Amino acid sequence: MIHKTWGHITIVKPASLPEDLPRLVKSAGLEAALADCKRILLKPNLVESLPPPVTTPVDLISELVDCLRTLSNAEIVIGEGTGALDYETWLPFEELGYSKLAEEKGVELIDLNTADCIRLADSSCRRWPEMFIPKIAMESFVISVPVLKAHTLAGVTLTMKNMMGMAPPEHYQKGGAWKKSSFHTDIQDAIADLNRYRTPDFTILDARRGMAEAHLYGPECDPPPGLLAASFDPVAIDSWGAGILGYAWREIGHIRKLHGELGKAEPLSITFL
Numbered sequence: 001m002i003h004k005t006w007g008h009i010t011i012v013k014p015a016s017l018p019e020d021l022p023r024l025v026k027s028a029g030l031e032a033a034l035a036d037c038k039r040i041l042l043k044p045n046l047v048e049s050l051p052p053p054v055t056t057p058v059d060l061i062s063e064l065v066d067c068l069r070t071l072s073n074a075e076i077v078i079g080e081g082t083g084a085l086d087y088e089t090w091l092p093f094e095e096l097g098y099s100k101l102a103e104e105k106g107v108e109l110i111d112l113n114t115a116d117c118i119r120l121a122d123s124s125c126r127r128w129p130e131m132f133i134p135k136i137a138m139e140s141f142v143i144s145v146p147v148l149k150a151h152t153l154a155g156v157t158l159t160m161k162n163m164m165g166m167a168p169p170e171h172y173q174k175g176g177a178w179k180k181s182s183f184h185t186d187i188q189d190a191i192a193d194l195n196r197y198r199t200p201d202f203t204i205l206d207a208r209r210g211m212a213e214a215h216l217y218g219p220e221c222d223p224p225p226g227l228l229a230a231s232f233d234p235v236a237i238d239s240w241g242a243g244i245l246g247y248a249w250r251e252i253g254h255i256r257k258l259h260g261e262l263g264k265a266e267p268l269s270i271t272f273l
Contacts, residue, residue, distance in 0.1 A: 005232040007264035012273040017063045028230040034072040041140035046080045049092040053209035058097035065105050081112035081165040083179050127189035131197045132171045144200035148210035155252040157215050158241040159203040159234045160195045188253025203237050205229045235263025
């Protein structure tokens, strides 16, 4: 069934995060969606302990916490599971300012790599007929906050690939030099199936800067897009982000596979604030 929010994106060119982020999420309709929410899980991209724009800037998450507290009484937690092999998620939490943020704002940090998981099964999923997902992700309203990045294997890493932080290494580190190395096999199908089990409820894509060629190194987007985008539709916002990076959405397997299933890649309806 096509949802009324499919294909719609709201975009702002922020001059001031404290002013423009609330305008963005309110215009996108987030307040109504949180009316009965008990817990909000914020999912940044902290794939490695590297500074933005490789990772989600802590200033954006800080302002988002403040904004959400004006919209909802729900508990707010921040969860991520780093992909780095040599350290745990607590290192990027500490080095990138998230530990300080959690203390100042009174929010809990959760390492999704070690969180309690539940087993899910869907025989229609070719790559992951069974999937282990953190229990808290299935019991929370998930707001994904990725950064705009190209990716050397997947083409792009935006909101749907950001969900790979939820894959526990106990089940998805099968050799290789990365905690989620099983995803490197048939990566487009792997991302698509993961999102069939759990896709974001809402996304704020940080396209203020962006990585033009790769997800961990290389040049930034030049000129920087200077934008924040929000949507309930993960397929739409990834389609838009892919376009900003110079890709047609049909070139990106996981977007193409989920178009018409979890969202709509085109036509897009865009509200510019």
